[in-house]
Amino acid sequence: MKQVINSKPENGLLDSEANAENGKKLNTTKLLVLPAVLLVIVFLIFPLFQLAYNSFFSPDFTFKHYLRFFQETVYLQVLVNTIKVGLYVTFITLVLGYPVAFLLVTVSQRMQNILLIFVLLPFWTSFLVRTYAWMIILGREGVVNKLLIYLGLIHEPLSMLHNSFAVLIGLSHVMLPFMIFPLYSVMKNIDLDLVKAAQSLGATPFHAFKKVLFPLSVPGIASGSILVFIISIGYYVTPALLGGGSDTMISQLIAQQIGQQLNWGFGSAIAFILLVVVLIILSLFNRFFGLDKISFGP
Amino acid sequence: MNLSINRVIVYIVASLVLVYLMLPTFIIIPMSFSSASYMQFPPPGFSLRWYEAFFSDSLWMNSFFLSLKLGVVTMIVSTILGTLASVTLARTRSKWNDLFYSVLLTPMIVPLIIIAVVIYGFFTRLHLQGSFLGLVIAHTIVAIPYVITVVLGALRGFDIFIEQAAVSLGAHPFKAFIKITVPIISPALLSGALFAFIASFDELIVALFVSNTFTKTLPVKMWEGMRLEIDPTMTAVASVLITISIALLLSVELLKSFGKQKKVLK
Numbered sequence: 001m002k003q004v005i006n007s008k009p010e011n012g013l014l015d016s017e018a019n020a021e022n023g024k025k026l027n028t029t030k031l032l033v034l035p036a037v038l039l040v041i042v043f044l045i046f047p048l049f050q051l052a053y054n055s056f057f058s059p060d061f062t063f064k065h066y067l068r069f070f071q072e073t074v075y076l077q078v079l080v081n082t083i084k085v086g087l088y089v090t091f092i093t094l095v096l097g098y099p100v101a102f103l104l105v106t107v108s109q110r111m112q113n114i115l116l117i118f119v120l121l122p123f124w125t126s127f128l129v130r131t132y133a134w135m136i137i138l139g140r141e142g143v144v145n146k147l148l149i150y151l152g153l154i155h156e157p158l159s160m161l162h163n164s165f166a167v168l169i170g171l172s173h174v175m176l177p178f179m180i181f182p183l184y185s186v187m188k189n190i191d192l193d194l195v196k197a198a199q200s201l202g203a204t205p206f207h208a209f210k211k212v213l214f215p216l217s218v219p220g221i222a223s224g225s226i227l228v229f230i231i232s233i234g235y236y237v238t239p240a241l242l243g244g245g246s247d248t249m250i251s252q253l254i255a256q257q258i259g260q261q262l263n264w265g266f267g268s269a270i271a272f273i274l275l276v277v278v279l280i281i282l283s284l285f286n287r288f289f290g291l292d293k294i295s296f297g298p
Numbered sequence: 299m300n301l302s303i304n305r306v307i308v309y310i311v312a313s314l315v316l317v318y319l320m321l322p323t324f325i326i327i328p329m330s331f332s333s334a335s336y337m338q339f340p341p342p343g344f345s346l347r348w349y350e351a352f353f354s355d356s357l358w359m360n361s362f363f364l365s366l367k368l369g370v371v372t373m374i375v376s377t378i379l380g381t382l383a384s385v386t387l388a389r390t391r392s393k394w395n396d397l398f399y400s401v402l403l404t405p406m407i408v409p410l411i412i413i414a415v416v417i418y419g420f421f422t423r424l425h426l427q428g429s430f431l432g433l434v435i436a437h438t439i440v441a442i443p444y445v446i447t448v449v450l451g452a453l454r455g456f457d458i459f460i461e462q463a464a465v466s467l468g469a470h471p472f473k474a475f476i477k478i479t480v481p482i483i484s485p486a487l488l489s490g491a492l493f494a495f496i497a498s499f500d501e502l503i504v505a506l507f508v509s510n511t512f513t514k515t516l517p518v519k520m521w522e523g524m525r526l527e528i529d530p531t532m533t534a535v536a537s538v539l540i541t542i543s544i545a546l547l548l549s550v551e552l553l554k555s556f557g558k559q560k561k562v563l564k
Contacts, residue, residue, distance in 0.1 A: 048408070054419075259418075
């Protein structure tokens with residue numbers, strides 16, 4: 001299509017006439033992108049530069065906000081905790097998502113459409129609603145406790161809310177579709193007969209998985225993992241509602257410093273650190289796999 | 299066959315994961331019909347009291363309609379801007395296009411909390427903080443990448459000769475686009491629009507920073523409720539939201555299959 005627009009007129013009056021029309025249209029066509037681009041530049045890109053500026057110049061040029069973040073153990077702990085939660089969630093969603101993607105590509109088309117709804121529905125449901133549901137399920141008077149007491153397995157309700165366990169359950173639930181979709185779209189294009197061929201030549205199922213299916217699905221694993229990791233480390237709602245005091249993540253720290261304490265210098269520095277981490281990960285991914293391999297939706 | 303045993307194990311694990319994915323939805327809906335005055339599982343009886351509490355509370359309703367209005371306005375603005383931008387990206391070749399594309403996808407890559415604080419800081423200076431206009435601008439920025447990814451795909455798969463034929467027969471380029479191209483890519487346009495609506499309707503973090511007491515969106519109101527106490531009214535609110543999500547999801551899936559059929563016909 002692009003070639004069509006740029007192709008030279010080959011013969012005949014009609015062609016050159018149509019091209020003259022196109023030439024005029026092309027100029028206005030080029031401008032149509034501008035309203036959206038300007039909106040994003042004015043209200044997001046420009047303020048992002050201001051954020052960077054604030055982190056170094058408040059009040060005068062200083063590194064003190066960055067030094068404070070990396071020198072005080074409280075803040076370093078938040079950073080470590082954020083990365084740890086990100087890695088755990090990535091690992092959990094990979095282990096849980098892989099079998100689902102495999103199931104999706106091996107069942108009939110009809111079944112596949114039905115099962116996809118199971119993944120799409122939570123994806124479309126507000127994460128606030130889902131987090132709320134986990135509060136009900138895991139609470140002291142919640143579903144899990146009631147069930148365990150009814151079964152006689154425990155006598156006192158367990159406290160499953162406001163700890164790392166709850167954060168991992170809730171966050172993995174929110175992130176699972178982001179892992180399943182890239183895995184699914186890569187596996188869809190793998191010839192599963194290759195796995196069968198390996199096995200008929202004597203490979204054990206595990207060996208066939210390790211040597212054939214797994215290497216072929218690496219692009220899906222990479223893109224799903226990157227996506228889950230970068231979204232997780234910036235996530236705010238789930239850790240704030242399901243986590244306890246020691247589960248504070250970097251996004252909560254940013255919200256607290258800027259939203260409550262109006263500490264723009266320090267808050268901007270933390271936000272800028274998070275932004276830089278995300279951009280570094282994305283550019284590394286871009287170098288090895290290409291950013292167009294990341295799909296944000298189904 | 300040892301293969302099938304392994305497969306059965308993988309399938310069982312996968313099914314359990316699917317149950318885990320659906321669990322919140324399936325727990326919350328029955329709870330919303332509970333007759334108990336506090337959270338109790340299993341619900342002791344059936345009642346519609348929490349729906350009544352939701353629909354008769356003016357504060358909840360204000361937030362609900364504000365979010366609906368905001369979602370619809372955001373949907374319209376971001377679909378128009380996103381579609382216009384997609385036309386440039388799909389049909390012109392310019393060294394700027396890659397840069398424009400990256401700029402337009404930035405809101406998808408930057409963590410929402412960062413978008414929230416920078417827009418908050420900027421809006422405070424412009425006196426847009428707490429205004430409906432401010433919320434529309436912020437949500438449009440968040441929604442534009444969704445529209446662009448969907449619509450750009452459809453425009454790239456669109457045969458531009460049909461539109462050019464209309465132009466060479468004398469139609470104004472804009473009219474040709476509206477009369478010829480828009481109807482053909484309408485499934486993608488509608489999916490993009492619904493994505494944009496839900497992106498705004500469910501959006502919490504940016505709204506937390508941009509809204510004030512008078513412009514409290516539904517997610518912000520829910521968030522406040524969730525931090526204070528477990529109020530069973532919320533189960534009704536959540537169930538209403540789940541119903542809206544199901545309706546939107548089914549529409550998008552129908553539109554997708556409709557779009558595929560069109561391609562086959564072509």
